[in-house]
Amino acid sequence: xxxxxxxxxxxxPDGTQRLQWxxxxxCGLVAFLDGFDTQAIGPAADAIAASxxxxxxxxxxxFSASQIGFLIGAMIFSALGDxxxxxxxxxxxxxxxxFSSLGTAFAGSYHELVAIRILAGLGxxxxxxxxxxxxxxxxxxxxRARVVTMLWAAVPIxxxxxxFTSSVTLSQFGWQAIFFIGxxxxxxxVPALVFLLPESRxxxxxxxxxxxxxxxxxxxxxxxxxxxxxxxxxxxxxSWMIWMLLVVVGVWTPSLLQRAGWTIPMAAxxxxxxxxxxxxxxxxxxxxxxxxxxxxxxMLALIAAAAALVMLGTFAHSFAVVAxxxxxxxxxxxxxxxCLLALSASLYxxxxxxxxxxxxxxxxxxxAVLGPLCVGLLLGFQWSTASIYSAIALPGLLAAVLVFLLSxxxxxxxxxxx
Numbered sequence: 001x002x003x004x005x006x007x008x009x010x011x012x013p014d015g016t017q018r019l020q021w022x023x024x025x026x027c028g029l030v031a032f033l034d035g036f037d038t039q040a041i042g043p044a045a046d047a048i049a050a051s052x053x054x055x056x057x058x059x060x061x062x063f064s065a066s067q068i069g070f071l072i073g074a075m076i077f078s079a080l081g082d083x084x085x086x087x088x089x090x091x092x093x094x095x096x097x098x099f100s101s102l103g104t105a106f107a108g109s110y111h112e113l114v115a116i117r118i119l120a121g122l123g124x125x126x127x128x129x130x131x132x133x134x135x136x137x138x139x140x141x142x143x144r145a146r147v148v149t150m151l152w153a154a155v156p157i158x159x160x161x162x163x164f165t166s167s168v169t170l171s172q173f174g175w176q177a178i179f180f181i182g183x184x185x186x187x188x189x190v191p192a193l194v195f196l197l198p199e200s201r202x203x204x205x206x207x208x209x210x211x212x213x214x215x216x217x218x219x220x221x222x223x224x225x226x227x228x229x230x231x232x233x234x235x236x237x238x239s240w241m242i243w244m245l246l247v248v249v250g251v252w253t254p255s256l257l258q259r260a261g262w263t264i265p266m267a268a269x270x271x272x273x274x275x276x277x278x279x280x281x282x283x284x285x286x287x288x289x290x291x292x293x294x295x296x297x298x299m300l301a302l303i304a305a306a307a308a309l310v311m312l313g314t315f316a317h318s319f320a321v322v323a324x325x326x327x328x329x330x331x332x333x334x335x336x337x338x339c340l341l342a343l344s345a346s347l348y349x350x351x352x353x354x355x356x357x358x359x360x361x362x363x364x365x366x367x368a369v370l371g372p373l374c375v376g377l378l379l380g381f382q383w384s385t386a387s388i389y390s391a392i393a394l395p396g397l398l399a400a401v402l403v404f405l406l407s408x409x410x411x412x413x414x415x416x417x418x
Contacts, residue, residue, distance in 0.1 A: 019198060023138040024147070026197045027131035028154040029189055030094060034124050035158025036165075037101055037182045038066070039275060041117075042251045043166035043268035044175040046258065051175065052110050056255055060376025063251045064369045065114045069121025070128075071365035077126030078358020079220060081133070086354055087199040090130040094186045094193060096123030102183035105176040125365065129358030136345040136353060137200060145294050145342040149286035152338035156278030156330065159250065163275055167268035222352045223359060227411050231347060232360075234406035239340060239364030241399035242302070246337050247368035248392050249274070249309065249329060252375050260316040260385045270326045277327035278334025285335035289342070295407040298339035299400045305332035306396035313389025333396070343406070347415045367395070 041048070041063070049056050073093065081089040100120035107113040132148055139147035162178070169177040223232050253274060257267040285297055305328075312325035341357065348356030371392075378388050406412055 020138050022196050023134055023198065024151065026189075026193055027135045028151055030090065030127050030131045030193075031151060031154035032158035032161075033094070033097060033182070033186050033189065034127060035155035035160075035275075036162040036185070037097060037120060037158075038124060038155075038162075039159030039250055039271065040162035040166055040178045040182055041066075041104070042271060043163055043254045043264065044170060044178060045251075045255055046264060047170060047175040048107075048113070052107070052113060054110055057376055057379050059255075060373045062110075062113055062117055063247075063372035065117040066121035066124065067247060067365050067368040067372070069118040069123075070125030071121075071362040071369065073122040073125030073127075074129055074358040074365060075125075075362035078129040078133075078354040078356075078362075081130050081200075081354045081358075082352055085199055086130045086134050087193070087197050090127055090134070090197070091190060091193050093123045093126035093130065094190055096120075096126065098183045098186035098190075100183075101179045101186070105179035105183070125358075125361065129354045129361055132341050132345060132357050133354035134197075134200060137350055138198075145346060146286050146289045148342040148345050149289060149294070149335075149338035150283055152334070152341055153279050153282035153286065155337075156275045156282060156334045160272050160275030160279060163268050163272035167265045167272065170264060170268070220355060220359065223348065223356055228347070231406055231409040231411040231415075232356075234402050234409065235344060235347065235360050236363040238399045238402035238406060239344075239360045240367035241395040241402065242336055242340050242367075243361070243364035244367035244371035245305065245392065245395045245399070246333055247365075248371040248375055249333060251372055252392075253326070256313075256375075256385050256388060257316065257322070259379075270322055273323055274326040274330035275334075277330030281331030281333075281335035282338045286338055289339075294339050294342050294346070295403055295412075298336055298343065299403050301332045301336040301339060302396045302400040302403070305329055305336060306393035308332060309389050309393040309396070313386040313392075316385045316389075336396075336399075343403075343412075347412060371395075 045059050045062075046056055048062075049059050077089050077093055096119060100116055100123060103116040104113065104120065107116055132151070135151050136144050136148050162182070165181065166178050169175075169181075222228075250271070253271050254264070254267040257270055258264060262270070281301070285301060289297060308325050308328035308331075312322055312329055315321035315325065340360075344357045344360045345353055375388060375392070378391065383391075
């Protein structure tokens, strides 16, 4: 059905196409920086831990700190964006990312680092539902799922660059250099966001004669109104499982591989391959949504990601197998994240879309907070690398079941046909 709809999309005037590409490119750059900051800390974790005087097994709360900030930012910024302007909140979130990344480089103690990473997560979580909802709003309805999923590819591209940059800078310039880069780039992007990115049309329609956004009833209740309650519940639970999987794989893979005997640069390289697989998977599966329903693609991607993670842990001492398994894990897990965002954006109407995406992300990030802490506990209990990766794979299988339940709701069926 979507293929037929896509073929029926009318030709857009040049001005409209130019505006759409401005939105896609700028939102993609924000997504890129989101991925860069999120993944940069993983390869640097051992060096940071040594610098502030803690053991790597105690680094779990640092990883979880940014996830706590993420869930708060995703929920607060999305609701504020739907009411007061998605563009202005996106600019504010980008500035927070910049200053918190620079602050990470100057953290001198464990408690300072945790506080700064909470702030970093606030910005990272705040911008994500906003760039997703803006890109979704300006995309033709028949292409929305593909645009959102392929936009998500910018996140693993940023993560891949963060991983590869870390592998180079760690030995030559120290771990602080990666965060100087991660802080400077968002500052350079802010002027482009201010002058080139349009404001949401929904917010513009809600403005008064003086251009100030008119206050409206909170959109949060709309996520459960009009028969959406059951669909929202399944979406949130699936998001919980998927984000636990995504974040744990990203932040703990370098340390788990080092525990299996890999050097820091080689572990960072494997994380880079994981992100490279994520780029390819998000683009290819995003393009494939022309032919495959997003819920079916998401279920298949989750099952395949779980299988790849089990393979990665089981053969952690084999360079060739780990390289393939890491690439496949990135391919399918990142594609799953993109498909999930596409489903979130499709489930809710435009007036509350940022809130719908943001609260789904926020709830999902509670799983992302718990996941790194659990891996730290498993390391403390002396679990093997293979056993830990098998445990990480389990949420992927559970998420596939939850997506199936979501796809059976009447609300989802009605929304996906629009």
